[in-house]
Amino acid sequence: MKMSTGDNNNANSEIIEPRSYTLEKGEELRFEVENESVQCQLIEGKAELFGTELRLEQKYTFQKGAKVAVFTFHGCKLKLYGSPEVEYVASETPMTIYLNLDNSLEGLRVTAIKEDKYGPNVLVAGPVDVGKTTFCRILLNYAVRHDRTPIYVDLDLGQGSLTLPGNISAVVIEKPADIEDSFHITAPIAFHYGHLTQSKNTSLYNIIMKALAEVVECKKTNEPSTKYSGTIVNTSGWVQGYGYQSILQAIEHFRIDIVLVLDQERLYSELVRDLKSKQAIKVLLIPKSGGVVSRSREFRAEMRDQKIRSYFYGTTTKPFYPYSFDIPFAQFTAYKIGSPNLPDSCMPIGMKSTDNSTKLIPVQPSSSSSSSILNHIFSISCSTTEQDIDKVITTNIYGFIAVTQVHMDRQVVTVLSPQPRPLPKNYIFIMSDVQFVDLE
Structure with missing residues (x-):
């Protein structure tokens, strides 16, 4: 990686010149936006943000709270405008692992089409602040780039990537996520829960989770493209007590056959133990990105x-x-x-x-x-x-x-x-x- 800073001819000017980065194959530019917006521009080569490809010469604007990781498989040149709180280039990323995982999922989808059966139903689990939502976004983007239309199910009550916090929802993903605004959500199906954690009403949570799974199943029955494309299920970061039980319930309701555990060996071991009798379900331990950081309660x-x-x-x-x-x-x-x-x-x-x-x-x-x-x-x-x-x-x-x-x-x-x-x-x-x- 090489970095250069533009010359500033006016010492008293408040204009911050863009920084130029040259990324080698497999490197990732990471930055966090604290207050003022930051812009990123791809100048040369190919790069992607969480599975969505950047366009050459287009400036992308990221607002307060954004945590960005621009990755390249082939090498690229980038410019960064503004003053992020943190900016650095990482050479160690799990993106190659994520890509290999996507290739395996795509192989299952191809087999599903040939044999007229359901595509892979994947559940992503892990504690808070390991990047589950971002990981789901990467898998969904890669699936769409294969011309698939997977169903994304969000069971995370605290933040809500598809609808408002305090509800669970699902939607068919037909296009890659927008670089600046994530997925363009059209006609999601949502169920009311009304709280930010499952512990407030465990009976209600299980009931609406089952109801949502029935709707997803109906969608697959009526649309072969979604049936073959499969499902990506995002879960909350509560992995103990009822939080763990809700993961097991989700695996049953959504007929999960692949469980991906991000960055926690204990949860991985517990799921392997409890799902041992169900040989059709595979449980894999997946590393988290090094760019994932803990978020305070106030930030949430x-x-x-x-x-x-x-x-x-x-x-x-x-x-x-x-x-x-x-x-x-x-x-x-x-x-x-x-x-x-x-x-x-x-x-x-x-x-x-x-x-x-x-x-x-x-x-x-x-x-x-x-x-x-x-x-x-x-x-x-x-x-x-x-x-x-x-x-x-x-x-x-x-x-x-x-x-x-x-x-x-x-x-x-x-x-x-x-x-x-x-x-x-x-x-x-x-x-x-x-x-x-x-x-x-």
Whole structure:
């Protein structure tokens, strides 16, 4: 690798000249964006970002929080504009391993087409901050570059790469991810959960995970291209207790035949042990990228808020213009799913408390801070009040609104919505624990 810095003829100028990098075969330019945006430009050769090829001479802009790794299999020249917090070239990367893995998956897809059977169903597991979402992005991009249309399933509640945090979702991937904005998501299928961790309501999580798997299976049955292309399932970073059990449940629900464990031998050993009886399932230990770094709780919260904000307002390059309007209390049919179970000690002798984890609890607008719906995200369920209310939890959702104001005097709530009024009549709103403060 060679690096050179442009000459600055004006010593007092605040303009930062671009840095030029010459990457050899198998090297990777890594940088992290802290505050101001940073631009990267491919000048010569070939390079890719998480499996998506860069175009020559095009400047790509990366915003605050971005962690970037531009890799080349053949050698290239790059320019970097701006001041990233960290920038360096790495010669040791697992990208060759990832490419070989992709070639093996593609071989399984070719076999699936010849024998008219299902393509590989892959589940990616590992603790927090090992790069599971990025790894999934690489595998999906490589699959699309083979003209496949895999289904991407995101079971990670904390960040949400396909939809808002606090929900699980799936989508068919038809094009490589955009360099700056990841995948272009069209018509995802999403199910409401309402919390940022599975431990809040394990019964509900397993139910909606099974419901999502049934939808994915139906999609494969109706579309041979997705059937042969297979599935990539991303999981959360909680790998102990119920977190581990949820991985086993996902393996069963989505009919997983390949489990890829990132960077944790203990989890790998446990899965090998517990899946030993199912010889059709292969468990592989995969190294993580050296560019993966730990993220603080504050950073995670900030990225979550940014994800929600981009749902309503878009990004700098693709801005949205949401709508704000009032909904009368009488038309705001809202519920939350689950309520705390009474301890058996509070029940009459000989009786046990019932399981309320999937019970629908009506939510009424209130001025009380303890029961306020202010700033909460609400899912809009595809179920209506005219349908069986018990089917709400296993019904997918249309999208989301945020309650920005509650007017007790006028008996209305003000909501932020990506589409104008009126919202669909007789539809049900489901309250999430996830909150968003609209500062626009």
